[in-house]
Amino acid sequence: MKVAVTTTAAAAYSTRDSIPLQLKVTDAIGNPVIGSFSMAVTDDGQVAKDTLNDSNILTYLLLSSNLKGEIENPGQYFSQANQESHNDLEALVLTQGWASYYNQAINTTPFTAEKEFTISGKVTNILNKPIAKANISLLGRNKKMMFLQAVTNDKGQFVFDKLPALDSASFVIQALNAKDRKGTLGIELNEFKRPEISLVPQISVTDSVEVTDTIVNNMVKTQQEAYVITNGGLMLREIKVVGKRAVKKSKNLNGPGEADLTLTDADLEKVAKKTLYQVLQEQVRGFRSGAINKTMEQAFFVNSSIVKLIIDGTDVDFFYEPFMNSKNEHYLFLKTYLDYYTAEDIAGIEVMYTQRNTGAYKMQFVNPMSEVEFSFIEITTKSGAGPFLKKAANMYLYKPMDYGDLRVFYSPKYTPNTKTIKGTDFRSTLYWMPSLITNEKGEASTSFFSSDKKGSYTVWLEGSDMMGNFGVGTLKLQIK
8 A cells, every 4th residue: 555645835834834734545556545544743853753764554563563572673674675675574584483382272261252342230139139030121321312121041140232332321221020020129230340550659758847837828928028029019918718618510409519518529538438328427417317206217317307318419219119118118228328339439428407508409309298307418429320329229320431532632723923923832743643534536635833943844644444454654844
């Protein structure tokens, strides 16, 4: 495959000048090629690029990937097609390409090959026993709606396979028993778990001199006053700006920071490994568990008000369905959530127990005829997934990890007004386009702006067509 990069003008370009480039790709007999190519433009003074000897997509796929050890100047074996290059390549392969093969049985791999995007899991009852023949429904929420059904096997396992690769998708999964009832079913998904990375704490060595905040503040204040006096200014009186503690992405019905007690992410980082129940016990004054007046039914309280738990703007009681007729069933239901979440799962906690802050919540979540006094605990999770647990309410909200954010390489665009301004644009890489697609004529075009540095620049282009063929093209530019 022949890859050619050209520019419209033969003359050298000036600094902060717009430089257009044209790409032309053909096969061995001159037919146009449709493909995807990556282009980079670098400063030769900062990035040493040897267009004849450096490695590229050709040298890697045809040579380096199959040989052991380092290969010096791999590009030289492909720059010229002559007998000398052939002999050098043969000597290299005979020395670094030697391999031996062991005639031994191949052990089975511990993990199955992932051929397509799949969602799998297991359905169990409250005693963690697998449930066979449970009906599983999957509702996909993306640009297009998706509805699929499956049945668990004898081990309670289910699989949804051959799904399309969806970016930033979410799925609601529901399990019903053989009689299409919720029962006491719970769903566990085989989710990808990121490996834990343990960082070695950095130990800073400083002089053994104790410096208090008061000393530092006085030094700063003295320097500020001296600066103002020597420059003929006036020292203004100190102004204190007082703000409310707010939780990011909170769905607080009262507005940001409108709560009787707020615990932010900074507060929760100090107790990251503790459960939500432990955090409420230690950090929320008046939070307790006890019996409701004149009954033996257990409940959670803030002072004398019964707690309503709100997670990401959703009342968890929406998923409550009694099935054991036990007095403490609702208490245990809420306790499941409080024990499930840890502080590192939560972005913030807001507690509302005074009449000023509970009014909006009563209108939203409490029956107007109810005479029960409620306090409200609004939990904002970092995932924003809402009150969906792995072992609760026979439902599961699954958000698979996406492919990452779309980031664009920064390349400034100079206008006639900014072109003459003196600056310090000395970028080593002027331009990078990871996916430049050629059309049916094998052509593509792009442009970029030069920097403030004069000299030689290298345009490096490599990629492949739709049939697996690959090629490399380079071009030298002069900025004067």
